Amino acid sequence: MxxxxxxxxxxxxxxxxxxxxxxxxxGFILPVSVAKAADAPAIAAAANIKFALDDIASQFKQQTGLSVRISYGSSGNFVTQIQHGAPFEMMLSADEFYIEQLQKSGYTQDAGVIYAIGRxxxxxxxxxxxxxxxxxxxxxxxxxxxxxxxxxxxxxxxxxxxxxxxxxxxxxxxxxxxxxxxxxxxxxxxxxxxxxxxxxxxxxxxxxxxxxxxxxxxxxxxxIPDDLYQPLYQRMALMPNASETTERFYQYLQSPQAQTILSEFGFNLPHTTEMHD
The missing domain is CATH 3.40.190.10 (Periplasmic binding protein-like II)
Structure with missing residues (x-):
């Protein structure tokens, strides 16, 4: 411990x-599988988004028939795991700093997008x-x-x-x-x-x-009032090995349906331009 x-x-x-x-x-700290299928892509996600992302992944499966496997934990630990070869195809960070770290080292396709602002x-x-x-x-x-x-x-x-x-x-x-x-x-x-x-x-x-x-x-x-701390710009990005399913899930997270769920769970939403940078 x-x-x-x-x-x-x-x-x-x-x-x-x-x-x-x-x-x-x-189910707070255990890695969560949205589906048991062995071919479902692995997604790394900040622990704070668990309940919202579970709902989003469920709707994604209902609408597309596709499943993803989500592991929840700390953003910093996921960076270390990815740098050591963990086979995640996408990461949803609790702060954009960690995605920036991965991008600079060549572990992401690009800079990704801000999907939510934490509170x-x-x-x-x-x-x-x-x-x-x-x-x-x-x-x-x-x-x-x-x-x-x-x-x-x-x-x-x-x-x-x-x-x-x-x-x-x-x-x-x-x-x-x-x-x-x-x-x-x-x-x-x-x-x-x-x-x-x-x-x-x-x-x-x-x-x-x-x-x-x-x-x-x-x-x-x-x-807690937002002006008491620096904004938590929660950024996500695809890894170079991202499959078509993961890419579709990435796009779905930017959809109005997914953004509505995030809002219901207390997140502030990024501006439209930020979602499509």
């Missing part, structure tokens, strides 16, 4: 174990005493009162949503106080699961995951 900051003893280790079991049950939420389990508000005033008071014990974000070293969570906390002058209390998820979905599992008192998570029924049953959230 090298991807977590675990420095608070046996209780935290037990909480993490429970959280991982819950993640497996809810963040401050969330807490329903039993938490943390008061949620868009300006994080309640979190600041919670810290001042000495009540914050554990707080979840994605690992900022390789997860864009973790990077932005750190930026938000820094902008609010809370990073130094929160950092020793952090439980780091390897990706955004793990951070979201820690937030609802009871192993933390709150966390900063993707809005797209906070809107999911699996989340809202167990936690409350508020949307």
């Amino acid at each position: 090298s991807f977590f900051t675990l420095s608070i003893g046996r209780l935290l280790r037990q909480s993490v174990t429970v959280a991982i079991l819950m993640m497996s049950c809810l 963040l939420a401050l969330a807490a389990p329903k039993q938490s005493e943390l008061i949620l508000d868009p300006g994080l005033v309640g979190l600041a008071q919670f810290i001042t009162d000495g009540k914050l014990i554990r707080f979840a974000i994605a690992n900022p070293d390789h997860a864009p949503y973790g990077e932005r969570a750190r930026e938000i906390l820094t902008n609010k002058g809370l990073w130094d106080e929160v950092q020793p209390k952090l439980i780091l998820g390897e990706n955004a979905s793990q951070a979201a699961q820690f937030t609802i599992s009871g192993s933390t008192q709150g966390g900063i998570v993707p809005l797209s995951l906070a809107l999911a029924p699996q989340f809202t049953k167990l936690a409350n959230y508020v949307i």
Whole structure:
């Protein structure tokens, strides 16, 4: 478990174990196959887009009869996997920086397109005493009162949503106080699961995951204003080995049907010109 900051003893280790079991049950961190067909192309996708992309892939199959296999994880880890030969035919990143990395190294066909703009939420389990508000005033008071014990974000070293969570906390002058209390998820979905599992008192998570029924049953959230962090331009690109099925899925993600689903899951949408650069 090298991807977590675990420095608070046996209780935290037990909480993490429970959280991982819950993640497996809810399908947050396990690679998801949209179809079992062996010839379905492999797609790498940022964890924050899981629920929206599952719906989009399902509609794609209904309309075309074609299937794709989607693995969810952190964008930074996928870059490393692709550079080491992972046979993905397409990547949907949580931040365009990672697609730019791949393009410069010749691992993509081109610069790709922005398919969505990510947003963040401050969330807490329903039993938490943390008061949620868009300006994080309640979190600041919670810290001042000495009540914050554990707080979840994605690992900022390789997860864009973790990077932005750190930026938000820094902008609010809370990073130094929160950092020793952090439980780091390897990706955004793990951070979201820690937030609802009871192993933390709150966390900063993707809005797209906070809107999911699996989340809202167990936690409350508020949307963090977009001006508190740099935009999360989520870019996707095809790999040189992309099949016709993958190319069609890439185009489908830019369709009005797919964009409607992304909007329903809390994403801001790119301008039309950005979609077709």
